[in-house]
Amino acid sequence: MANQETRRLDDIISNRRAMMALGGAALAGLALSGVSHAQATITDTDVLNFALNLEYLEAQFYSLAAFGVTIDKQPTPIPIAVNGGTAGTVTVKPGFTKVPFSNSLIADYAAETAIEEGRHVTFLQGALGKSAVSMPNIDLYNSFNTLANVAGIGPAFDPFDKDADFLIGAYIFEDVGVTAYHGAAGSLTSKDNLGAAAGILAVEAYHAGLIRTTINQIDAGSGALASLTQKISATRSKLANPSGTPVDDVGLTSAGVSLNGSATSAMATTFVDADANSVAFSRTPNQILQIVTGGSANHQGVFFPNGLNGTIK
């Protein structure tokens, strides 16, 4: 009887856990990355702090681009040192100023995204409570130059220089956010955390769709920006998958589609970053670390010169 009761309880628990386990493919990926779910070494706190590091990065990028200040210097400051921790610094170019937007729509998009990424920081800090980590050191200057080299874009790249450069800088982050939440959500056990992660995933996808659509709109007839997105996507895919396969990133291009027929009948703009089933890609935390640290063996470099804070690093 006790055994039956126990088994029933296990069934119920596993059912409830599974019900909330969004992003199942990620579970397998987490195991590959050495933070196996089966070992029960990864907690919701670990995952949310991992996400918080990424949100610090995004929030600082957009806040600097749109408002010219870091999130802790906004009119309503967002804390970057929490729970007695010490905040890292944000490295920007000498004489930094916010993006001198010429297109007011793009300025609006930047401000909205800055506000929303800031809310994600605040939300995650609140959800983590006393476990929230402070902001690590973030580099928004040398990082882009390094990535530009790796991607074959050129010796230097300044995403704060003008509208188009800002969009390309944003492009670097947004699809990564989608794949990171898709990949991390599967290891969350709390239903509240999981529902929130799915909702943040969607917002990151909104951002990504907005950025990709806007790049495509202002690039019309040129292809210069589309070419940059292809290089960035190829680089992200290679960093996430050093062997070269699978390819888990699609840059902006025109691709043939067959629609309701059996042969290619029309051309489509790949403003969605998704696989052959039109399902968004998913990446493990390890793959995300590879991207944001530029393939660094110890996961220190590029955007996080001293690594992330927390246990997933």
Added chain:
Amino acid sequence: MDTVNELIRKAVSRRRFLAGAGTAAAVAFLDGCDNSSKTTTGNGGSTNPPPSDIPDNDVLNFALNLEYLEAEFYLYATTGQGLSASDAGSGAGTTKVPAGIAPVPWASSGLAQYANEIAQDEVNHVRFLQKAISGNKGTPVPRPDIDLTFFAPLAVAAGITSTPAFNPFTSPQAFLIGAFVFEDVGVTAYHGAAPLLTNTTILGAAAGILGVEAYHAAAIRSLLVSTAAAANDQTYVNIANKVSALRGMLGGGNETTLSSKTIVAADTTNAIAFSRTTDQVLHIVYGAGGGAGLSKGGFFPGGLNGTIKATAS
């Protein structure tokens, strides 16, 4: 973070509606201790999957109905024809379209390429879900009866026109409005449905489709805004917001008024995307408010195919 609990409450509510289970079972489920007959009749040492509240395949078939609707809309807009007979499934219903249906007269290839991308994605989602259901030992429902002339009375209900004359296939701007009717709903529907799924692989896929729907929604919302800005005419943004208001009235709020500063549809505190219950989604696609017992109407004149068809609230 009340959304997930609310979802579960709604799910339980619907299960009671579908299966006639007692209130006690529902309360017990909320407490994480399911006393329903499904568990108490379990055979002790069974290796069967844990009991599920709503079977995954029912949820997937619910999503498949919505994908049929989206695919039909985008295919008619891009090709003047709907899904192929094989994609529509054996026993498929008919799709009613405006007289003289033809592809949208695109003013530029740019907008057509967005429509082609979304159309292909939605066709891929139909095929993917059909395979996922079959692979999960279920039977994918065929396309139900669909009415794409419902946009006209919908426009009257939203206060856009005084006579039922709106046709989304007649101009690029009208097409964007037609697309706007669906896309944010897709995001909220997948966000709401995903936590109901128990199979982790299926859950991962649902999260990935959620992401793609958000890419689509962002593209449609930002194209409406940028098109309006370029023409210095906010007419179609204002129309979209009337659609949004109607959706909010039918679907429990969960809307963000569209502007250049609010491309993303998300709550304003945490920047987390909205979520809707299947009931709320049904009220929107059936085009009617009210409470329980609504089982057809609007875009689905014969109702959805499958078990999730009638509203429980």
